Every structure is written in structure tokens, then in C-alpha cells.
Amino acid sequence: MQLTLNQRESMNENIMIIGTGSEEGVERSQIDAAVEGIASASVPGLKERAGVVYASAEIHAALPVRESRSSTKDLNAVMRGVRPIAFLVHSDVEILEGRAPRSGMDEIMVGQLAATRLGVPAERLAVGSKLHFDNRDWTISGRFAAPGTVMNAEIWMPLTDLQVATKRESTLSCVIVTLEDATFADVDVFAKSRLDLEITAIPERSYYASIASFYGPIRVMIIVTAVLIASGGVMGGLNTMYAAFAARVREVGMLQALGYTRSAIVINLTEESVFSAASGALIGTVFGILLLDGLAVRFSMGAFALTIDAPVVFTGFVGGLAVGLVGALPPAVRCLRLPIPEALKSV
Amino acid sequence: MKYSALAISLISLFTLVGCGEQPSQTADAGASVSVQDVAWLLETEPAGAVSVSEVKASATEGQTVVVRGRIGGRKEPISDGSPVFTIVDLSLPHCGEIPGDKCKTPWDYCCETPEDLTANSVTIMLASVDPRVGGLKELDEIVVEGAVGPRPNESVLTVIATGVFVVK
Amino acid sequence: MSFITCQNLTREYKKGDAVIRPLDGLDLEIPRGDFLALMGPSGSGKTTLLNLVAGIDSPTGGSLVIDGTDLAKLSRNKLAAWRSKHIGYVFQLYNLVPVLTAYENVELPLLLHDLSKRQRYERITEALERVGIADRADHFPRQLSGGQEQRVAIARAIVTDPDIIVADEPTGDLDKGSAHTVMQLLQTLNKELGKTIVMVTHDPKTTEYATRTLHLEKGRLVEAEVAA
Numbered sequence: 167m168q169l170t171l172n173q174r175e176s177m178n179e180n181i182m183i184i185g186t187g188s189e190e191g192v193e194r195s196q197i198d199a200a201v202e203g204i205a206s207a208s209v210p211g212l213k214e215r216a217g218v219v220y221a222s223a224e225i226h227a228a229l230p231v232r233e234s235r236s237s238t239k240d241l242n243a244v245m246r247g248v249r250p251i252a253f254l255v256h257s258d259v260e261i262l263e264g265r266a267p268r269s270g271m272d273e274i275m276v277g278q279l280a281a282t283r284l285g286v287p288a289e290r291l292a293v294g295s296k297l298h299f300d301n302r303d304w305t306i307s308g309r310f311a312a313p314g315t316v317m318n319a320e321i322w323m324p325l326t327d328l329q330v331a332t333k334r335e336s337t338l339s340c341v342i343v344t345l346e347d348a349t350f351a352d353v354d355v356f357a358k359s360r361l362d363l364e365i366t367a368i369p370e371r372s373y374y375a376s377i378a379s380f381y382g383p384i385r386v387m388i389i390v391t392a393v394l395i396a397s398g399g400v401m402g403g404l405n406t407m408y409a410a411f412a413a414r415v416r417e418v419g420m421l422q423a424l425g426y427t428r429s430a431i432v433i434n435l436t437e438e439s440v441f442s443a444a445s446g447a448l449i450g451t452v453f454g455i456l457l458l459d460g461l462a463v464r465f466s467m468g469a470f471a472l473t474i475d476a477p478v479v480f481t482g483f484v485g486g487l488a489v490g491l492v493g494a495l496p497p498a499v500r501c502l503r504l505p506i507p508e509a510l511k512s513v
Numbered sequence: 514m515k516y517s518a519l520a521i522s523l524i525s526l527f528t529l530v531g532c533g534e535q536p537s538q539t540a541d542a543g544a545s546v547s548v549q550d551v552a553w554l555l556e557t558e559p560a561g562a563v564s565v566s567e568v569k570a571s572a573t574e575g576q577t578v579v580v581r582g583r584i585g586g587r588k589e590p591i592s593d594g595s596p597v598f599t600i601v602d603l604s605l606p607h608c609g610e611i612p613g614d615k616c617k618t619p620w621d622y623c624c625e626t627p628e629d630l631t632a633n634s635v636t637i638m639l640a641s642v643d644p645r646v647g648g649l650k651e652l653d654e655i656v657v658e659g660a661v662g663p664r665p666n667e668s669v670l671t672v673i674a675t676g677v678f679v680v681k
Numbered sequence: 682m683s684f685i686t687c688q689n690l691t692r693e694y695k696k697g698d699a700v701i702r703p704l705d706g707l708d709l710e711i712p713r714g715d716f717l718a719l720m721g722p723s724g725s726g727k728t729t730l731l732n733l734v735a736g737i738d739s740p741t742g743g744s745l746v747i748d749g750t751d752l753a754k755l756s757r758n759k760l761a762a763w764r765s766k767h768i769g770y771v772f773q774l775y776n777l778v779p780v781l782t783a784y785e786n787v788e789l790p791l792l793l794h795d796l797s798k799r800q801r802y803e804r805i806t807e808a809l810e811r812v813g814i815a816d817r818a819d820h821f822p823r824q825l826s827g828g829q830e831q832r833v834a835i836a837r838a839i840v841t842d843p844d845i846i847v848a849d850e851p852t853g854d855l856d857k858g859s860a861h862t863v864m865q866l867l868q869t870l871n872k873e874l875g876k877t878i879v880m881v882t883h884d885p886k887t888t889e890y891a892t893r894t895l896h897l898e899k900g901r902l903v904e905a906e907v908a909a
């Protein structure tokens with residue numbers, strides 16, 4: 167099991183310019199709107215297509231959202247106000263349905279896991295439906311996917327609309343630029359020499375990595391839970407094994423009476439057990455993939471999908487086999503320690 | 514004495530390895546460390562150093578300055594692979610000097626107002642890539658010799674360093 | 682020396698200070714081709730003796746020599762190999778593996794021998810035919826009656842062509858008719874194939890099929906042999 171935090175390919179070349187002192191949370195960051203233009207003009211080697219520099223001015227905000235005007239329940243949404251360039255800078259974002267929201271039209275766009283984040287059914291955020299915040303209804307104009315990134319659980323809307331909704335006037339949360347010939351150092355030189363702008367450059371990847379470490383305890387909790395479940399499984403497995411072997415003491419005695427050696431029987435029993443454990447692990451893996459893969463987990467910063475990938479499958483499978491092996495040996499040895507006449511008498 | 518420069522570079526190599534940070538970078542740094550790379554490290558303190566705030570108030574583009582300050586002013590005053598870092602006027606207390614503050618990054622001066630911090634900070638730019646190669650680290654008190662770069666406004670001041678002395 | 686020779690054969694269990702001696706210095710000779718019925722009250726040591734002869738238990742005193750082999754001198758694995766060659770064991774409760782068919786149950790002891798699949802097939806078929814149950818080869822134990830199950834168990838005991846068949850109350854769980862069939866079968870194996878059979882029984886009727894009957898009491902033989 168693994169929480170995948172926004173660490174996709176595009177992250178390698180995206181640098182976030184955020185307010186100094188807000189390195190730990192872009193939601194708190196306030197930088198001058200001018201940074202967008204100054205950065206585009208002063209950092210050489212940023213990615214550029216058709217005269218447009220890949221510099222995405224953004225607002226990140228956690229906002230209470232309601233299902234409708236009459237609803238009284240606040241849902242916590244993570245909002246990102248963007249300009250169209252954001253769809254180029256964040257190359258992981260793919261529009262699944264509908265279109266990008268137009269500014270001034272009270273339109274928003276939702277990520278694949280936004281519904282999980284809000285705790286509403288996925289259908290609730292279908293294209294054309296509405297959410298209520300800042301005293302207005304907002305229409306969902308489209309849905310997007312950015313698998314494995316925090317963006318997947320966000321709600322995106324035009325930058326200026328979110329500026330109004332958050333009453334931030336002309337400040338931004340951050341500017342995210344895409345490197346081409348430039349390196350991180352070029353952006354860092356810009357950020358550190360423009361002391362007047364009070365900005366800091368952080369590779370997008372590092373930013374989310376530090377967020378991930380900030381949320382380490384959640385990870386630990388998930389791991390502890392998983393370990394508990396797994397050890398429960400192991401105990402259950404061992405118990406089952408003991409029961410299964412206890413029921414077969416007489417059979418083992420009979421086999422020995424026929425002339426089977428203890429080692430042959432141990433090997434046989436272990437083989438059998440490993441085989442059934444393997445089938446079990448296989449079934450478990452299939453269920454895991456069918457039921458858990460992509461399952462969204464909610465927590466304060468966003469929603470993340472559980473990924474069941476090759477290493478996870480491998481670990482699970484090997485773990486299952488180990489239970490088969492380790493689980494078989496003690497009861498097998500135990501029931502073989504019994505003298506044959508006694509084994510034959512057992513019921 | 515070429516000796517000590519070499520010694521410093523060796524020491525810095527050990528510190529890098531010792532920190533266990535960024536192992537890939539350590540290898541790179543190790544490969545590229547030469548006397549040349551740390552030629553900007555001075556063995557003797559340049560004379561006539563003035564404070565950061567003084568330089569900030571008066572220096573003009575192209576002027577040669579000698580400025581004394583402490584590495585810090587943000588969470589990451591020194592960033593991997595970047596030749597620039599920031600220093601802060603010694604008169605500003607860093608978080609480590611404030612009793613009871615258990616900040617993990619005391620060099621970020623998080624207790625100061627942004628305005629104060631800006632007025633008391635300058636940017637230092639090295640010719641070589643990484644200040645850490647010369648053994649510089651957060652909260653080091655240093656004296657920098659160099660030329661003042663362009664100043665589009667009074668908050669901006671970059672010293673293009675020719676020499677850095679670390680005050681022990 | 683006889684085919685099976687027990688001299689001063691003793692089996693003791695130590696429980697703390699107490700010593701239980703189910704077999705107490707037993708002397709017994711069983712010639713090849715004998716069909717010996719063992720009788721005696723419960724706890725007299727019949728099963729204990731049988732298990733020693735079958736090589737699944739070891740004496741704590743005296744000697745047990747079968748066809749020149751001193752069983753006490755064999756290692757555990759050698760003893761297992763010896764069993765697979767010389768002994769066919771018929772249990773009171775059949776002890777068939779429930780998830781295997783009659784055919785597969787009979788195949789079990791053969792897997793310890795170096796035989797091709799074809800050879801195994803021939804031997805299994807022959808054994809099943811001899812016990813008259815070849816038509817039930819594909820049935821699982823639960824689909825068979827007790828008498829049929831015991832016949833499958835006898836097929837399993839003879840399929841490796843052992844010299845000795847030991848049977849512990851083989852009819853103990855069977856009705857009269859089935860018991861008769863099973864006893865007839867054992868008698869045929871003794872008469873036609875020359876198997877040496879040692880059988881424990883509580884039913885005096887079954888001793889009629891044996892060549893002689895011995896009585897055990899408190900771990901010793903109590904009566905002179907009675908010829909059949």
C-alpha cells in the first residue's frame with residue numbers, strides 16, 4: 167500500500183515560486199501578482215511555446231463549499247485558481263469530460279477524486295451539476311484527471327474568480343514555471359536576488375515531498391493499520407493451519423504406518439500449504455486489485471488513491487507464501503512429533 | 514598556503530559525506546572539488562567590513578563592498594545546485610538566539626517581520642555552483658568581498674562575490 | 682528361527698514414577714504363512730504387540746526379529762522403508778484419505794516404490810479386483826459402505842505385495858455380513874497368496890478364519906495355542 171503524492175514526471179521540471187515563509191503550505195502564501203510577469207521576463211530558459219512562457223499564476227485555497235444554497239453542511243474543498251496556461255504547465259492534467267471553466271461565468275472544474283475529497287458520491291459532481299460557495303452557485307463545466315497527484319482531488323476555477331471569492335484582490339499563492347533550458351538554479355537566483363518580492367523557489371516535487379513527510383504520521387497510521395490487519399491475517403492463517411493439521415493427525419499417522427518418512431510428509435504438507443496459500447494470495451491479490459486499487463483515501467490535504475502496483479502485489483503474494491510456509495511448519499512438526507500409535511488413535 | 518585550501522576542501526567533503534544528504538550530489542561534489550572551485554574562500558578576513566544594513570542603505574551598482582552577515586533569512590538560504598545564498602545583518606537575532614524557540618530551521622528568522630528581514634538581507638552570488646562545496650552552511654558568520662550588482666529597487670542588493678571569509 | 686520371533690518382548694511407558702508395561706516379557710514365534718488371531722481383554726496389550734510387529738512402535742526391552750531383521754536396530758527412516766516393503770496395515774477405522782478416490786487411496790503406498798504409472802495401474806487394478814471393488818475405483822470413501830471401505834483398505838495393504846499383514850480389529854466396526862466378507866478375504870490372502878497375517882480381534886467368530894488364536898492378558902500370553 168502506498169500513498170502516491172503528486173510526484174509525476176512533469177514535477178521534475180516544474181518549479182514553484184511561493185512566498186518566503188510559506189514553504190510548508192502554499193495555501194498560506196501571498197505573493198505579488200507582478201511575480202508572474204517578472205519571473206517570465208527575468209528567468210532565461212523557461213519553457214515557451216508560440217510566445218507564451220510556461221508560468222502559471224495560481225491561487226491555492228481551502229474553501230468551505232456547500233451542495234446547495236439551502237444546505238447547511240460545509241464541505242472542505244481544495245481550490246486552485248488558474249489561467250489557461252496551467253493546463254500546459256501541469257501536463258499531467260487531462261480533461262476527461264466537458265471543458266475548462268470560463269471566467270466570470272461562475273464555472274468550475276472538478277478532479278477525479280474531488281468527490282471523495284468532499285465526501286459526496288461521484289455522480290454528485292457530474293458535469294452540469296452545481297456547487298455553492300461565496301454566495302453563488304457554480305456550475306461544473308468539466309472533469310479532469312491528474313492520476314497520482316494532489317491535483318486529482320482539487321477543484322479548479324478561473325484565477326480571477328477565485329481571487330474574488332477569496333477576497334485576495336491581486337495577490338497570488340504561487341507562480342509555477344516549467345523549465346526548458348533553465349535549471350532550478352536559474353529560478354533560485356531570481357528568487358533570492360529579488361528580495362523585494364519575498365519569494366522562494368522550490369521544485370514542485372520537493373514541495374510535495376515535504377508535504378508528504380509532514381503527513382508522515384498519517385502514513386505511519388496507515389502502515390500500522392495494515393500491519394495489524396496483516397498480523398491478524400497471519401494469526402488467522404496459523405490458526406487455520408493448526409486446525410487443519412490437527413484434523414489430519416490420524417492421516418499423518420496412517421501415512422507413516424504405510425512407510426512414509428517424516429521428512430517426506432513435512433515436505434508434502436508444506437507443499438500443500440504453500441500451494442493453498444499461493445491460491446489464497448492470488449485470490450487476495452485479485453480482490454485487492456479489483457476492490458482497493460484506485461480506492462480513494464481522504465484526509466485533510468486532499469484525497470489520495472491507493473495504488474496496488476507490481477511491488478505491492480509481489481509483497482502481498484510473497485507474504486501469502488510465507489504464511490503458507492511458516493504456518494505449515496510448526497503444526498506439521500508438532501503433529502509429526504506424536505508417536506505413530508498415538509497418532510493413529512486420535513480422532 | 515595551498516595546504517589549507519586543500520584541507521578545507523577535504524573537510525567539506527567529509528562534512529558532506531557525514532551529513533548523508535543527497536548522496537548523488539555528494540559524489541558529484543566529490544568529483545569536482547578542486548582548489549579552483551573554492552578559490553573564493555579567503556584565509557584572512559578582508560579589512561573594512563560593514564554591516565548588511567549599511568551596505569543595503571548606501572551601495573550602488575558596480576561598487577566594491579566588504580560586507581559582514583550571517584547566512585540565513587529563509588528556510589533554505591542555501592539550495593542544492595544554486596550559486597546564490599542570502600545573509601542577514603548580525604544585529605537581527607536568529608531564532609536560535611531567542612530563548613525557548615525550538616525551531617528546526619533557526620536560520621529562517623521567522624520571528625522577524627518580512628519588512629525588517631528584507632531591509633537587513635543581501636544576496637550573495639558565487640562564481641562556483643554550490644556554497645556548500647566551500648563548507649558554507651546556515652548561520653555561519655561570514656565576510657564577503659565583491660561588486661554590487663544591478664539594483665532595480667532599494668530592496669534588491671546582490672553582491673557578486675570574489676572572496677568569502679568564514680568567521681570562526 | 683521362526684519367521685517372526687519375539688523374545689522377552691517388553692514395552693514400557695514411564696509416567697513420572699509409575700511404569701506401565703502393556704507388554705511384559707512376551708515370547709512368541711510366528712511361522713511364515715501363519716494366520717494368527719490375538720484375543721484378550723481391553724488393555725491387555727494386543728494393539729501394542731501388533732504395532733511392534735508392524736514396526737510403527739519400538740520395544741523397550743527384549744528382541745523382535747522378523748525374517749532375520751532385528752527391528753530394534755533399524756533407524757527411523759530405515760524402519761519406514763522396511764514397513765513399506767514388508768507390512769500391510771489394516772486399521773479398525775479404515776483410515777482412508779477422504780479427498781482421494783478408492784484408486785488413489787490404494788495408490789498411496791505404491792508411490793514409495795519405484796514404479797511407472799502403468800505398473801502402478803496394473804497393481805492397483807489387481808488389488809481392487811482381488812477385494813472385489815474394482816467397479817468402485819473412482820468413488821470417494823464417503824460414497825462407500827463401511828465394508829467396502831475396509832476392502833479398499835485391504836487393497837491398500839496388499840498392493841505393495843508385503844509378506845505380513847497386520848490387522849487391528851478389522852471387523853470391529855462392521856456388520857455381520859461385511860465382517861464375513863472381510864474375513865473371507867483375509868483368509869484367501871493367507872491361503873492363496875501365503876501372506877502371514879497377525880490380527881487382533883474381539884469377535885470369537887472371526888478366529889474361525891485364522892489358523893490359530895492366542896490370548897493375551899496383562900501383557901503376557903495366557904493359554905496354550907488352539908489349533909484351528
Ligand SMILES: Nc1ncnc2c1ncn2[C@@H]1O[C@H](COP(=O)(O)OP(=O)(O)OP(=O)(O)O)[C@@H](O)[C@H]1O
Pocket residue numbers: 508694701702703721722723724725726727728729730
Ligand atoms: N502411549 C501410551 N502411554 C501410556 N500407556 C499406554 C500408551 N499406549 C497404550 N498404553 C497402555 O497400554 C495398555 C495396552 O494398550 P493396548 O492399546 O495395547 O490395549 P489393547 O489390548 O489393544 O486394548 P483394546 O482391546 O481396548 O484395543 C493399556 O493399559 C494402555 O493404557
Ligand SMILES: [Mg+2]
Pocket residue numbers: 727728729849
Ligand atoms: Mg487395541
